[in-house]
Amino acid sequence: MQIQTDIVIIGGGVSGLCTMQSLIKLGFKVLLLENNELGSDQTIRSQGIIHGGLKYALSGSQNAASEALKDMPGFWQDCLEGVGAINLRAVKILANGQYMWSTNRITGGITSLFASNAMRSAVDVVPKEQQPSIIKNSAISSKLYKLHEIVLNIPTLISALAMPIINSCVKVDRNSFNFAIDPIGNIQYVSFTNDGNPIEISAQKFIFTAGTGNEVLQKQLGIVPNMQRRPLHMVLLKDPQLSPLFGHCIGLSSAPRLTITTHIASDHNPVWYLGGKLAEDGVALSSEQQIATAQHELTQIFPNLKLSAPKWASFYVDRAEAKQEDGSKPTSYTIFSKNNYITAWPTKLALAPILAQQIANDLKDQKLQPNFNLATPQLDQFVSPKIATPIWDQLL
Numbered sequence: 001m002q003i004q005t006d007i008v009i010i011g012g013g014v015s016g017l018c019t020m021q022s023l024i025k026l027g028f029k030v031l032l033l034e035n036n037e038l039g040s041d042q043t044i045r046s047q048g049i050i051h052g053g054l055k056y057a058l059s060g061s062q063n064a065a066s067e068a069l070k071d072m073p074g075f076w077q078d079c080l081e082g083v084g085a086i087n088l089r090a091v092k093i094l095a096n097g098q099y100m101w102s103t104n105r106i107t108g109g110i111t112s113l114f115a116s117n118a119m120r121s122a123v124d125v126v127p128k129e130q131q132p133s134i135i136k137n138s139a140i141s142s143k144l145y146k147l148h149e150i151v152l153n154i155p156t157l158i159s160a161l162a163m164p165i166i167n168s169c170v171k172v173d174r175n176s177f178n179f180a181i182d183p184i185g186n187i188q189y190v191s192f193t194n195d196g197n198p199i200e201i202s203a204q205k206f207i208f209t210a211g212t213g214n215e216v217l218q219k220q221l222g223i224v225p226n227m228q229r230r231p232l233h234m235v236l237l238k239d240p241q242l243s244p245l246f247g248h249c250i251g252l253s254s255a256p257r258l259t260i261t262t263h264i265a266s267d268h269n270p271v272w273y274l275g276g277k278l279a280e281d282g283v284a285l286s287s288e289q290q291i292a293t294a295q296h297e298l299t300q301i302f303p304n305l306k307l308s309a310p311k312w313a314s315f316y317v318d319r320a321e322a323k324q325e326d327g328s329k330p331t332s333y334t335i336f337s338k339n340n341y342i343t344a345w346p347t348k349l350a351l352a353p354i355l356a357q358q359i360a361n362d363l364k365d366q367k368l369q370p371n372f373n374l375a376t377p378q379l380d381q382f383v384s385p386k387i388a389t390p391i392w393d394q395l396l
Protein backbone atom coordinates (compact mmCIF):
# COMPACT_ATOMS: atom_id res chain seq x y z
CA MET A 1 0.00 0.00 0.00
CA GLN A 2 1.38 3.44 -0.91
CA ILE A 3 0.26 6.56 0.90
CA GLN A 4 1.19 10.12 0.02
CA THR A 5 0.90 12.93 2.53
CA ASP A 6 2.49 16.35 3.11
CA ILE A 7 4.19 15.61 6.40
CA VAL A 8 5.00 12.49 8.43
CA ILE A 9 5.65 12.92 12.16
CA ILE A 10 7.34 10.02 13.95
CA GLY A 11 6.72 9.92 17.71
CA GLY A 12 3.49 10.82 19.48
CA GLY A 13 4.59 12.40 22.75
CA VAL A 14 3.77 15.99 23.64
CA SER A 15 6.10 17.41 20.98
CA GLY A 16 4.77 15.26 18.12
CA LEU A 17 1.16 15.98 19.06
CA CYS A 18 1.70 19.76 19.44
CA THR A 19 3.62 19.84 16.14
CA MET A 20 0.83 17.98 14.38
CA GLN A 21 -1.75 20.47 15.67
CA SER A 22 0.35 23.44 14.50
CA LEU A 23 0.91 22.00 11.00
CA ILE A 24 -2.70 20.95 10.43
CA LYS A 25 -3.65 24.59 11.13
CA LEU A 26 -1.46 25.60 8.17
CA GLY A 27 -3.47 23.28 5.90
CA PHE A 28 -0.93 20.43 5.69
CA LYS A 29 -2.05 16.80 5.58
CA VAL A 30 -0.11 15.16 8.41
CA LEU A 31 0.24 11.53 9.51
CA LEU A 32 1.67 10.69 12.92
CA LEU A 33 3.34 7.30 13.43
CA GLU A 34 3.57 6.06 17.02
CA ASN A 35 5.31 2.87 18.03
CA ASN A 36 3.62 2.43 21.41
CA GLU A 37 0.94 4.51 23.15
CA LEU A 38 0.63 8.29 22.77
CA GLY A 39 2.86 9.97 25.33
CA SER A 40 4.13 6.60 26.49
CA ASP A 41 7.73 7.54 27.24
CA GLN A 42 8.80 10.82 28.87
CA THR A 43 5.50 12.70 28.53
CA ILE A 44 3.41 10.35 30.71
CA ARG A 45 6.22 10.30 33.30
CA SER A 46 6.44 14.08 33.44
CA GLN A 47 5.48 15.79 36.70
CA GLY A 48 3.27 18.14 34.67
CA ILE A 49 4.81 21.38 35.91
CA ILE A 50 4.54 24.32 33.52
CA HIS A 51 7.78 25.92 34.57
CA GLY A 52 8.31 29.65 34.46
CA GLY A 53 12.03 29.08 34.96
CA LEU A 54 12.33 29.93 38.68
CA LYS A 55 13.69 26.45 39.45
CA TYR A 56 16.64 27.31 37.22
CA ALA A 57 17.28 30.62 38.97
CA LEU A 58 18.09 29.13 42.38
CA SER A 59 21.62 30.43 42.16
CA GLY A 60 19.99 33.85 42.55
CA SER A 61 19.99 35.23 39.03
CA GLN A 62 18.09 34.81 35.77
CA ASN A 63 19.93 32.88 33.05
CA ALA A 64 19.30 31.47 29.57
CA ALA A 65 17.35 28.45 30.92
CA SER A 66 15.08 30.53 33.16
CA GLU A 67 14.63 33.16 30.41
CA ALA A 68 13.53 30.48 27.87
CA LEU A 69 10.73 29.40 30.22
CA LYS A 70 9.73 32.78 31.63
CA ASP A 71 6.69 33.29 29.36
CA MET A 72 5.48 29.68 29.43
CA PRO A 73 2.95 29.96 32.31
CA GLY A 74 1.13 32.80 30.48
CA PHE A 75 1.36 31.04 27.11
CA TRP A 76 -0.18 27.84 28.54
CA GLN A 77 -2.81 29.77 30.52
CA ASP A 78 -4.13 31.19 27.23
CA CYS A 79 -4.23 27.68 25.70
CA LEU A 80 -6.05 26.34 28.78
CA GLU A 81 -8.63 29.12 28.46
CA GLY A 82 -9.11 28.25 24.77
CA VAL A 83 -7.69 31.53 23.46
CA GLY A 84 -4.10 30.45 22.82
CA ALA A 85 -2.14 28.82 20.03
CA ILE A 86 -3.57 25.34 20.85
CA ASN A 87 -6.99 24.72 22.37
CA LEU A 88 -6.38 22.99 25.70
CA ARG A 89 -9.70 23.74 27.40
CA ALA A 90 -10.25 20.04 28.09
CA VAL A 91 -7.03 19.75 30.14
CA LYS A 92 -7.43 19.39 33.91
CA ILE A 93 -5.26 21.53 36.16
CA LEU A 94 -3.93 19.78 39.26
CA ALA A 95 -2.61 22.91 40.98
CA ASN A 96 -2.56 26.62 40.29
CA GLY A 97 0.85 27.09 41.83
CA GLN A 98 3.70 25.37 43.58
CA TYR A 99 5.38 26.00 46.87
CA MET A 100 9.07 26.57 47.27
CA TRP A 101 10.78 26.43 50.63
CA SER A 102 14.15 25.56 52.02
CA THR A 103 15.45 23.32 54.75
CA ASN A 104 18.56 25.49 54.94
CA ARG A 105 18.98 29.23 55.14
CA ILE A 106 18.08 30.54 51.68
CA THR A 107 20.88 32.50 50.10
CA GLY A 108 20.47 36.26 49.83
CA GLY A 109 20.53 35.92 46.01
CA ILE A 110 17.21 34.11 45.77
CA THR A 111 15.58 36.25 48.43
CA SER A 112 16.39 39.42 46.52
CA LEU A 113 15.54 37.84 43.13
CA PHE A 114 12.11 36.78 44.44
CA ALA A 115 11.59 40.21 45.98
CA SER A 116 12.53 42.03 42.76
CA ASN A 117 9.98 43.88 40.63
CA ALA A 118 10.52 41.44 37.74
CA MET A 119 9.35 38.54 39.94
CA ARG A 120 6.39 40.30 41.55
CA SER A 121 3.80 38.60 39.31
CA ALA A 122 5.56 35.23 39.43
CA VAL A 123 6.03 34.64 43.18
CA ASP A 124 4.15 35.37 46.44
CA VAL A 125 5.33 34.97 49.99
CA VAL A 126 2.80 32.79 51.86
CA PRO A 127 2.03 34.11 55.38
CA LYS A 128 2.30 31.57 58.25
CA GLU A 129 -1.48 31.41 58.79
CA GLN A 130 -2.06 30.43 55.15
CA GLN A 131 0.62 27.76 54.97
CA PRO A 132 -0.55 24.15 54.52
CA SER A 133 -0.01 22.21 57.73
CA ILE A 134 2.23 19.64 56.01
CA ILE A 135 4.73 22.45 55.30
CA LYS A 136 4.13 24.46 58.49
CA ASN A 137 5.08 21.35 60.48
CA SER A 138 8.04 20.51 58.26
CA ALA A 139 11.75 21.29 58.54
CA ILE A 140 11.33 24.76 56.99
CA SER A 141 14.07 27.32 57.52
CA SER A 142 12.97 29.97 55.07
CA LYS A 143 9.98 31.96 53.94
CA LEU A 144 7.41 29.89 52.07
CA TYR A 145 7.06 31.07 48.48
CA LYS A 146 4.25 30.27 46.07
CA LEU A 147 5.37 30.15 42.43
CA HIS A 148 2.69 30.91 39.89
CA GLU A 149 3.48 27.79 37.88
CA ILE A 150 0.53 25.51 37.20
CA VAL A 151 0.68 21.72 37.29
CA LEU A 152 -1.28 19.78 34.67
CA ASN A 153 -2.97 16.41 34.67
CA ILE A 154 -0.86 14.85 31.92
CA PRO A 155 -3.22 12.11 30.66
CA THR A 156 -5.84 14.83 30.03
CA LEU A 157 -3.21 16.89 28.19
CA ILE A 158 -2.27 13.97 25.91
CA SER A 159 -5.93 13.26 25.30
CA ALA A 160 -6.80 16.92 24.55
CA LEU A 161 -3.94 17.10 22.03
CA ALA A 162 -4.65 13.70 20.45
CA MET A 163 -8.43 13.47 20.22
CA PRO A 164 -8.97 16.09 17.46
CA ILE A 165 -6.36 14.32 15.27
CA ILE A 166 -6.62 10.70 16.39
CA ASN A 167 -7.80 9.50 12.96
CA SER A 168 -4.48 10.60 11.49
CA CYS A 169 -2.42 8.82 14.19
CA VAL A 170 -1.28 5.32 13.30
CA LYS A 171 0.23 2.65 15.51
CA VAL A 172 3.35 1.20 13.88
CA ASP A 173 6.05 -1.33 14.66
CA ARG A 174 9.25 0.73 14.65
CA ASN A 175 11.35 -2.43 14.21
CA SER A 176 9.99 -2.79 10.69
CA PHE A 177 10.87 0.82 9.66
CA ASN A 178 13.02 1.41 6.59
CA PHE A 179 13.80 4.70 4.93
CA ALA A 180 14.30 5.09 1.18
CA ILE A 181 16.79 7.90 0.61
CA ASP A 182 17.32 9.64 -2.75
CA PRO A 183 20.80 10.52 -4.12
CA ILE A 184 20.82 13.98 -2.50
CA GLY A 185 19.94 12.60 0.91
CA ASN A 186 16.21 13.36 1.09
CA ILE A 187 13.85 10.77 2.52
CA GLN A 188 11.58 9.57 -0.29
CA TYR A 189 9.40 7.36 1.84
CA VAL A 190 9.29 5.39 5.08
CA SER A 191 8.25 1.76 4.76
CA PHE A 192 7.04 -0.66 7.42
CA THR A 193 4.72 -3.61 7.76
CA ASN A 194 1.22 -3.34 9.16
CA ASP A 195 -0.43 -6.64 10.02
CA GLY A 196 1.98 -8.37 7.63
CA ASN A 197 1.25 -5.94 4.76
CA PRO A 198 4.00 -3.70 3.37
CA ILE A 199 3.25 0.04 3.59
CA GLU A 200 5.14 2.97 2.04
CA ILE A 201 4.44 6.55 3.08
CA SER A 202 5.98 9.37 1.07
CA ALA A 203 5.95 12.99 2.17
CA GLN A 204 7.51 16.38 1.54
CA LYS A 205 8.83 16.54 5.10
CA PHE A 206 9.57 14.02 7.86
CA ILE A 207 9.67 15.20 11.46
CA PHE A 208 11.18 13.08 14.24
CA THR A 209 9.76 13.79 17.68
CA ALA A 210 10.46 10.34 19.09
CA GLY A 211 12.31 11.41 22.28
CA THR A 212 14.97 8.77 23.01
CA GLY A 213 13.79 7.00 19.81
CA ASN A 214 15.30 9.83 17.72
CA GLU A 215 18.71 8.29 18.32
CA VAL A 216 17.88 5.09 16.39
CA LEU A 217 16.05 7.05 13.68
CA GLN A 218 19.12 9.23 13.12
CA LYS A 219 21.32 6.11 12.93
CA GLN A 220 18.94 4.58 10.37
CA LEU A 221 19.43 7.71 8.24
CA GLY A 222 23.20 7.31 8.43
CA ILE A 223 23.85 10.39 10.56
CA VAL A 224 25.74 10.48 13.84
CA PRO A 225 23.10 10.97 16.55
CA ASN A 226 23.27 14.38 18.23
CA MET A 227 21.25 13.33 21.26
CA GLN A 228 22.09 12.96 24.94
CA ARG A 229 20.27 11.16 27.73
CA ARG A 230 20.10 12.53 31.26
CA PRO A 231 18.83 9.71 33.47
CA LEU A 232 16.52 9.97 36.47
CA HIS A 233 15.42 7.51 39.15
CA MET A 234 11.96 8.69 40.18
CA VAL A 235 10.01 7.51 43.24
CA LEU A 236 6.27 7.02 43.80
CA LEU A 237 4.48 6.85 47.16
CA LYS A 238 0.79 5.99 47.40
CA ASP A 239 -1.01 6.35 50.72
CA PRO A 240 -4.58 7.34 51.66
CA GLN A 241 -3.26 9.83 54.27
CA LEU A 242 -1.21 11.97 51.88
CA SER A 243 -2.35 15.53 51.51
CA PRO A 244 -2.08 17.29 48.15
CA LEU A 245 1.33 18.94 47.84
CA PHE A 246 3.03 20.57 44.88
CA GLY A 247 6.42 22.11 45.39
CA HIS A 248 10.16 22.23 45.45
CA CYS A 249 12.03 21.77 48.70
CA ILE A 250 15.45 23.30 48.26
CA GLY A 251 18.58 22.41 50.14
CA LEU A 252 22.12 23.61 49.71
CA SER A 253 22.42 22.99 45.98
CA SER A 254 21.20 25.08 43.06
CA ALA A 255 18.80 22.23 42.08
CA PRO A 256 15.74 21.41 44.24
CA ARG A 257 16.47 18.74 46.88
CA LEU A 258 13.00 17.26 46.27
CA THR A 259 10.24 18.13 43.83
CA ILE A 260 6.83 16.78 44.85
CA THR A 261 3.65 16.61 42.79
CA THR A 262 0.44 14.88 43.84
CA HIS A 263 -1.73 12.74 41.57
CA ILE A 264 -4.81 10.61 42.07
CA ALA A 265 -4.46 6.93 41.18
CA SER A 266 -7.24 4.94 39.53
CA ASP A 267 -8.19 3.51 42.98
CA HIS A 268 -8.74 7.18 44.10
CA ASN A 269 -5.76 7.18 46.48
CA PRO A 270 -3.29 10.08 46.38
CA VAL A 271 0.21 9.51 45.05
CA TRP A 272 3.25 11.65 45.76
CA TYR A 273 5.54 11.70 42.76
CA LEU A 274 9.10 12.51 43.86
CA GLY A 275 11.80 14.01 41.65
CA GLY A 276 14.47 16.70 41.93
CA LYS A 277 18.00 15.92 43.16
CA LEU A 278 16.71 12.72 44.76
CA ALA A 279 16.02 11.38 41.23
CA GLU A 280 19.22 12.76 39.69
CA ASP A 281 21.50 11.46 42.45
CA GLY A 282 19.77 8.07 42.67
CA VAL A 283 20.46 6.74 39.16
CA ALA A 284 23.19 4.37 40.35
CA LEU A 285 21.06 3.01 43.20
CA SER A 286 18.89 -0.12 43.13
CA SER A 287 15.16 0.40 43.52
CA GLU A 288 15.32 -0.74 47.20
CA GLN A 289 18.17 1.69 47.92
CA GLN A 290 16.40 4.56 46.15
CA ILE A 291 13.15 3.96 48.04
CA ALA A 292 15.11 3.84 51.32
CA THR A 293 16.75 7.19 50.39
CA ALA A 294 13.34 8.69 49.59
CA GLN A 295 11.95 7.46 52.93
CA HIS A 296 14.91 9.05 54.72
CA GLU A 297 14.44 12.34 52.81
CA LEU A 298 10.72 12.49 53.64
CA THR A 299 11.40 11.77 57.33
CA GLN A 300 13.98 14.57 57.40
CA ILE A 301 11.80 17.09 55.57
CA PHE A 302 8.39 16.15 57.04
CA PRO A 303 9.11 14.75 60.53
CA ASN A 304 5.35 14.59 61.23
CA LEU A 305 4.31 12.80 58.03
CA LYS A 306 1.74 10.10 58.87
CA LEU A 307 1.21 7.16 56.52
CA SER A 308 -1.29 4.33 57.00
CA ALA A 309 -0.83 1.92 54.08
CA PRO A 310 2.17 3.14 52.07
CA LYS A 311 3.00 1.59 48.74
CA TRP A 312 6.32 2.52 47.15
CA ALA A 313 7.76 2.10 43.68
CA SER A 314 10.64 3.57 41.73
CA PHE A 315 11.63 3.56 38.09
CA TYR A 316 14.42 4.74 35.83
CA VAL A 317 13.76 7.03 32.88
CA ASP A 318 16.00 8.97 30.51
CA ARG A 319 15.44 12.57 29.53
CA ALA A 320 16.22 12.85 25.80
CA GLU A 321 17.70 16.12 24.60
CA ALA A 322 20.04 17.59 22.02
CA LYS A 323 23.66 16.78 22.81
CA GLN A 324 25.62 19.44 24.72
CA GLU A 325 29.42 19.59 24.89
CA ASP A 326 29.42 19.32 28.68
CA GLY A 327 26.35 17.05 28.99
CA SER A 328 24.36 19.77 30.73
CA LYS A 329 20.67 20.50 30.09
CA PRO A 330 20.10 22.50 26.90
CA THR A 331 18.76 25.93 27.81
CA SER A 332 15.78 25.58 25.43
CA TYR A 333 14.23 23.30 22.80
CA THR A 334 16.28 22.09 19.79
CA ILE A 335 15.27 21.76 16.14
CA PHE A 336 17.83 20.10 13.90
CA SER A 337 17.12 20.29 10.14
CA LYS A 338 18.88 18.24 7.46
CA ASN A 339 17.65 17.68 3.89
CA ASN A 340 13.87 17.11 4.10
CA TYR A 341 13.79 15.93 7.71
CA ILE A 342 13.78 17.56 11.10
CA THR A 343 14.76 16.09 14.47
CA ALA A 344 13.35 17.90 17.49
CA TRP A 345 13.52 17.73 21.29
CA PRO A 346 11.51 20.11 23.48
CA THR A 347 13.87 19.68 26.52
CA LYS A 348 10.86 20.50 28.75
CA LEU A 349 7.21 19.61 28.26
CA ALA A 350 6.48 23.28 28.97
CA LEU A 351 8.40 24.21 25.79
CA ALA A 352 6.65 21.73 23.45
CA PRO A 353 4.01 24.17 22.08
CA ILE A 354 6.60 26.80 21.17
CA LEU A 355 8.81 24.13 19.64
CA ALA A 356 5.79 23.21 17.48
CA GLN A 357 5.18 26.87 16.55
CA GLN A 358 8.83 27.27 15.61
CA ILE A 359 8.72 24.18 13.34
CA ALA A 360 5.60 25.63 11.65
CA ASN A 361 7.36 28.99 11.19
CA ASP A 362 10.46 27.27 9.76
CA LEU A 363 8.32 25.43 7.19
CA LYS A 364 6.62 28.71 6.25
CA ASP A 365 10.06 30.32 5.82
CA GLN A 366 11.09 27.40 3.60
CA LYS A 367 7.95 28.12 1.53
CA LEU A 368 6.69 24.57 2.01
CA GLN A 369 3.10 24.48 0.72
CA PRO A 370 0.31 21.96 1.32
CA ASN A 371 -0.32 19.83 -1.77
CA PHE A 372 -4.04 20.40 -2.26
CA ASN A 373 -4.22 17.63 -4.89
CA LEU A 374 -3.53 14.96 -2.29
CA ALA A 375 -6.42 12.64 -1.50
CA THR A 376 -7.18 12.05 2.18
CA PRO A 377 -5.46 8.72 2.90
CA GLN A 378 -7.67 5.74 3.71
CA LEU A 379 -6.38 4.51 7.05
CA ASP A 380 -9.13 2.00 7.92
CA GLN A 381 -6.70 -0.91 8.05
CA PHE A 382 -4.54 0.79 10.71
CA VAL A 383 -5.00 0.83 14.47
CA SER A 384 -4.94 4.19 16.28
CA PRO A 385 -2.59 4.26 19.28
CA LYS A 386 -4.14 4.54 22.76
CA ILE A 387 -3.38 7.20 25.35
CA ALA A 388 -0.63 6.07 27.74
CA THR A 389 -1.54 4.92 31.28
CA PRO A 390 -0.15 7.00 34.18
CA ILE A 391 3.00 5.51 35.63
CA TRP A 392 1.47 5.16 39.16
CA ASP A 393 -1.32 3.01 37.71
CA GLN A 394 1.28 0.89 35.95
CA LEU A 395 3.51 0.39 39.02
CA LEU A 396 1.40 0.70 42.19
Ligand SMILES: Cc1cc2nc3c(=O)[nH]c(=O)nc-3n(C[C@H](O)[C@H](O)[C@H](O)COP(=O)(O)OP(=O)(O)OC[C@H]3O[C@@H](n4cnc5c(N)ncnc54)[C@H](O)[C@@H]3O)c2cc1C
Nearest residue numbers: 011013014015035041042043047048049210211213349350
Ligand atom coordinates in the same frame (compact mmCIF):
# COMPACT_ATOMS: atom_id res chain seq x y z
C1 LIG B 1 10.53 12.03 35.11
C2 LIG B 1 10.38 13.25 34.24
C3 LIG B 1 9.67 14.35 34.73
C4 LIG B 1 9.52 15.49 33.93
N1 LIG B 1 8.79 16.54 34.43
C5 LIG B 1 8.63 17.63 33.66
C6 LIG B 1 7.84 18.71 34.14
O1 LIG B 1 7.28 18.67 35.23
N2 LIG B 1 7.70 19.80 33.33
C7 LIG B 1 8.30 19.89 32.11
O2 LIG B 1 8.15 20.92 31.45
N3 LIG B 1 9.03 18.86 31.62
C8 LIG B 1 9.20 17.73 32.36
N4 LIG B 1 9.91 16.69 31.87
C9 LIG B 1 10.43 16.73 30.49
C10 LIG B 1 9.31 16.33 29.51
O3 LIG B 1 8.58 15.23 30.00
C11 LIG B 1 9.89 16.01 28.15
O4 LIG B 1 10.70 17.08 27.70
C12 LIG B 1 8.80 15.80 27.10
O5 LIG B 1 7.76 14.98 27.58
C13 LIG B 1 9.41 15.18 25.86
O6 LIG B 1 8.36 14.95 24.96
P1 LIG B 1 8.61 14.27 23.56
O7 LIG B 1 7.28 14.24 22.87
O8 LIG B 1 9.73 14.92 22.85
O9 LIG B 1 9.13 12.80 23.89
P2 LIG B 1 8.38 11.54 24.53
O10 LIG B 1 7.36 11.94 25.50
O11 LIG B 1 9.47 10.65 25.02
O12 LIG B 1 7.62 10.89 23.31
C14 LIG B 1 8.28 10.18 22.30
C15 LIG B 1 7.27 9.24 21.66
O13 LIG B 1 7.87 8.67 20.51
C16 LIG B 1 7.56 7.28 20.46
N5 LIG B 1 8.61 6.63 19.67
C17 LIG B 1 9.91 6.40 20.00
N6 LIG B 1 10.57 5.85 18.96
C18 LIG B 1 9.68 5.75 17.94
C19 LIG B 1 9.76 5.27 16.58
N7 LIG B 1 10.91 4.84 16.04
N8 LIG B 1 8.64 5.28 15.85
C20 LIG B 1 7.46 5.75 16.33
N9 LIG B 1 7.33 6.23 17.61
C21 LIG B 1 8.43 6.22 18.38
C22 LIG B 1 7.52 6.87 21.93
O14 LIG B 1 6.74 5.69 22.08
C23 LIG B 1 6.84 8.09 22.57
O15 LIG B 1 5.44 7.99 22.57
C24 LIG B 1 10.07 15.53 32.64
C25 LIG B 1 10.76 14.42 32.13
C26 LIG B 1 10.90 13.29 32.91
C27 LIG B 1 11.61 12.10 32.35
